[in-house]
Amino acid sequence: MAPGRSSNGSQGGTFAPLVRFYQSSYASDYLGFAFLMTTYLYIQFFVDPFHRLFFVNDLNISYPHAEIERVPVSMNFVYALFVPLFLILLYNSAFGSHVHKHHVSILGIAIALVLASTVTDIIKNMVGRPRPDLLARCRPAPGTPPNTLVSLDICTETDHHRLHDGWRSFPSGHSSFAFAGLGYTSLFLAGQLKIFVLRNSGWSSPSPSDRDRAIVHVRGDLGKILICLTPLLGAAMIAISRCQDYRHDVYDVCTGALLGWTIAYWSYRRYWPRLSSAHCDEPYPGPSPPSRNDDSYGRLRDEEEGYRAV
Structure with missing residues (x-):
């Protein structure tokens, strides 16, 4: 046996407790969040x-x-962070959810929001696309020639943030943040209400007509579907407001919305089964200490979920 390693292949020595803690907790998620x-x-x-x-x-x-935005940054935090957190915690508390479900519900949306914000800002600063209101921010010096490419140097605006933020148009940060937070909320509600779960009443080989009736039954619950769509409508309204304020154009907003929604789905699926799973209202089990034969998180693969559902 190699020095410093135990029989199950885990790292031994001075850092063994830290390694075991890292492998048996959400430490990596919190470190990633902090980064x-x-x-x-x-x-x-x-x-x-x-x-x-x-x-x-x-x-x-x-x-x-x-000068006055329809949805300022502070209110975007309220709509896309605090309201979703309140709704998720209220739902979990109302149905007596266990601590692990509370934990991953909050952790999932937190990672979605901070990842969407970080990726959006990296792209914004690298692309440097002018906002629709750039000239009003820049206030070009008198006599600047038209039909000639000019640079930042001709601007007379002295407010650093107001001026430089004029080159952060693509993609829309409000849109990506809104769709990350409210998009995650929509996915959470869809999983809890099981709007995509096909209930076949236990038959092993349903006929096409029976299967069609089952699909109609599941998809006919319009009330639940509207509940899940409401957060997405709110996110869309926030995104549209950015065009109304001339902070972005449609291209910026649509790209930001797609980015936020994609990250929301990715973050959601790290902790929850697919929405068509019979167990989509319960998160994956938390990480456990690696055993001799298995060092996984105990997470079921999608095909295993399908087998259990049958």
Whole structure:
């Protein structure tokens, strides 16, 4: 046996307790969350975007700068973070959910939001696309020639954030954040209400007509479907408000929405079964200490879930 290793292949020695704790807890998730949060804050406070050249007579960036936004950053946090957290905790508490379910519900949405924010800001700063209200932010110096590519140097605005934020148009951060938080909430509700679970009443080989009736029965519960769609409608309204304020165009908003929704789904599926699973209302078991023969989390594969459901 190699020095410093136990019989089951785990790392021994001084760091063995730390290794076991890391493997038998959500430590990696919290470390990843801390890393993402640190990265996001660093970008927010210390990174300026790439500044594309522009024309002072470009009508696409000549829209007015809205001093009062329809959904300011503070309210986006309320709508996409605090309201979803309240709804998830209220639902879990109302049905007496266990501590593990509370834990992964919160952890999943937290990771979705911080990952969406970090990825969005990285892309924003690298692309450096001008906002529709760039000229109102920049306030070009008098005499700047039209039909000539100019740079940041011709701007007379002295407010650092107001000026440099004019090159952070793509993708929309409000949209990605809203669809990450409210999109996760929509997935959570869909899993808890089991709107995609096909109930076949226990028959082994349903006929096509029976299967069609079952599908109609499941998909006919419009009330539950509308409950799950409501968070997505809220996210869409937040995204649309960014076009109304001339902070973004449709391309920015749609890309941000797709990015946020994709990350929300990815984060949700790390902790929950697929929505068509009979057990979609319960999260995967938490990590457990690695045994001699199995060092997995005890997570079921999708095909195993399907086998159990039958």
